[in-house]
Amino acid sequence: MAIRKFAVAEAVFERSPKAGWRRVHRRRDRRAHGAPITIGFGRYLPNERLTETMRVDDVMVVLQRRPRVSTSTDAVTAGPGEIAHMPKGETVTIDSREEDAVTAYVTYPHRQDPVG
């Protein structure tokens, strides 16, 4: 099938190894056929905070709630339909804040989580 559809309703979320399997950030990602991009969804519980140094470029599209994305020098808050580009090499903190959040993301190249 040439066109692939990705729906959060069909995603089976797993705890993210980037949270050391201790926290509750859940994600589901899949590699696109024939392109070095990973497509996925993330789901956060209230007041989750995850910090990581980006090993890939990550484009996050907010689907629900208004997470805050920050580095040591700047921060943005993005609501539904808004996008945050987290460049490779930056150390980024995602804070779901008071409510849970759902995001879609596209990474270039493929996401590779650290071994949990």
Added chain:
Amino acid sequence: MAIRKFAVAEAVFERSPKAGWRRVHRRRDRRAHGAPITIGFGRYLPNERLTETMRVDDVMVVLQRRPRVSTSTDAVTAGPGEIAHMPKGETVTIDSREEDAVTAYVTYPHRQDPVG
């Protein structure tokens, strides 16, 4: 600024040259700093149909309405928060159907429209 935010509310849409400037599909895209990806938003009027052969991989995240994306062999309909991956090389038709639609997209590598 390390993190860049993209909001449809701030986008100034232009008619897409891929529609030969004759139709009303409007888009706004920007290149990500330091990565070969283009991030943007598209806006369609009711019953618009655009067909193009993909020169890049295009990941479309539906923000409003339920556009239909098809090739000669398959079709998907995607609603808010759902994603369609349109692979490079495929000839794809996007049909906004009865209502207007708003999408976000990420392309790899950079989108390059044909000269209108």
